Amino acid sequence: MNVAVVGATGAVGETIVQVLEERNVPVAELHPFASRDRAAAVRFRGDRLDVRTASDEALRGFDVVFFAGGEDASEKYAPGLLERGSVIIDNSATFRMQRGVPLIVPEVNGDVVRPEHRLFPVANCTAIILCTALRPIRDVAGLKYVRVATYQAASGAGRAGLDELAADERALVTGAPEPAPSVFPRPLARNVVPQVGAFDADGWSGEECKVRDESQKMLGLPELTISVTSVRVPVRTAHSEAVFLETQRETSCAELAAAFDAGAAIVFHRDGIVTPREVEGTDDVHVARLRSETTAEKGRHFAFWCVGDQLRKGAATNAVQILELLLEKGYVAA
Numbered sequence: 001m002n003v004a005v006v007g008a009t010g011a012v013g014e015t016i017v018q019v020l021e022e023r024n025v026p027v028a029e030l031h032p033f034a035s036r037d038r039a040a041a042v043r044f045r046g047d048r049l050d051v052r053t054a055s056d057e058a059l060r061g062f063d064v065v066f067f068a069g070g071e072d073a074s075e076k077y078a079p080g081l082l083e084r085g086s087v088i089i090d091n092s093a094t095f096r097m098q099r100g101v102p103l104i105v106p107e108v109n110g111d112v113v114r115p116e117h118r119l120f121p122v123a124n125c126t127a128i129i130l131c132t133a134l135r136p137i138r139d140v141a142g143l144k145y146v147r148v149a150t151y152q153a154a155s156g157a158g159r160a161g162l163d164e165l166a167a168d169e170r171a172l173v174t175g176a177p178e179p180a181p182s183v184f185p186r187p188l189a190r191n192v193v194p195q196v197g198a199f200d201a202d203g204w205s206g207e208e209c210k211v212r213d214e215s216q217k218m219l220g221l222p223e224l225t226i227s228v229t230s231v232r233v234p235v236r237t238a239h240s241e242a243v244f245l246e247t248q249r250e251t252s253c254a255e256l257a258a259a260f261d262a263g264a265a266i267v268f269h270r271d272g273i274v275t276p277r278e279v280e281g282t283d284d285v286h287v288a289r290l291r292s293e294t295t296a297e298k299g300r301h302f303a304f305w306c307v308g309d310q311l312r313k314g315a316a317t318n319a320v321q322i323l324e325l326l327l328e329k330g331y332v333a334a
């Protein structure tokens with residue numbers, strides 16, 4: 001199986017290459033692409049690979065093409081590559097909400113994949129973490145509404161986001177003039193910024209709409225009320241979420257705790273807390289601080305905290321898991 005990674009020098013693309021190696025995916029040849037050529041810029045299985053400029057011509061003939069190059073690259077190259085028979089696994093938002101296109105988190109809705117599917121968008125990172133955590137609750141007690149406040153890391157805005165946070169932190173420490181923010185709407189160091197993406201006419205940010213719409217699609221609950229406030233925080237990697245929900249049926253913390261314990265890709269912390277720095281570099285969604293809003297034994301209103309590395313489970317690991325699922329089902333040949 002020959003594989004291309006578009007955006008291989010970026011935060012997500014670099015992690016895809018790393019996860020392909022870590023998980024021993026049967027890749028015969030790996031070819032990294034970006035917006036320009038760079039010699040020996042990507043490491044894979046002990047080799048240093050040249051990065052080539054992406055183009056229609058250069059991307060032809062791969063069995064599988066991962067996109068982590070932003071909306072432009074996906075829009076420009078993916079349709080032609082699909083016509084020529086490549087499987088596309090795309091981290092951009094371009095195709096996520098198209099009808100008939102599956103939006104897969106293997107642990108949540110891997111069963112919707114069909115042999116004719118060739119285009120696999122990878123959902124928004126915050127939505128993947130949220131849906132992984134919500135799935136056991138949906139299955140045990142149903143979901144009526146979900147409200148979530150997010151605490152999103154700087155690397156959610158790619159390398160440029162990390163660089164801007166680091167430059168701002170350096171300036172504050174050294175007393176140099178703070179650089180004007182360009183990636184984030186306000187300086188991020190020693191701050192929290194309640195805007196991720198542009199606001200629409202009703203005041204919702206682009207990120208908030210993606211989390212709502214994509215979570216409804218992945219959970220298979222198009223009518224579920226999901227209300228999101230997305231906030232950027234001065235954390236390097238891993239998104240955190242404070243989740244408040246109402247279930248369809250009465251349930252208890254004990255029943256939900258058991259469901260989290262048994263949940264795929266979830267580490268449930270019965271006691272104490274979990275923070276983004278502790279989960280950076282890991283593939284599970286960590287759930288903690290489960291509590292009921294009522295003192296009665298059973299109820300419908302609950303709250304919990306969850307954290308996941310958005311570059312891994314929220315992007316690269318989920319993308320590679322989609323390929324593993326296709327290999328397992330025999331829809332892609334090794």
Ligand SMILES: NC(=O)c1ccc[n+]([C@@H]2O[C@H](COP(=O)([O-])OP(=O)(O)OC[C@H]3O[C@@H](n4cnc5c(N)ncnc54)[C@H](OP(=O)(O)O)[C@@H]3O)[C@@H](O)[C@H]2O)c1
Pocket residue numbers: 006007008009010011012013033034035036054067068069070071072073091092093123124125155156157158159160310311314315
């Ligand atoms: N960061 C996250 O947490 C996260 C999570 C989920 C999904 N995503 C999505 O994943 C994608 C990549 O995000 P990122 O955070 O990794 O961004 P990034 O760090 O800015 O990296 C972008 C990569 O794309 C390449 N690129 C840009 N334009 C290109 C073009 N026209 N043709 C080919 N390559 C191009 C860049 O190459 P050069 O280095 O040559 O410019 C770089 O390798 C985006 O669609 C983003 O929305 C990101």
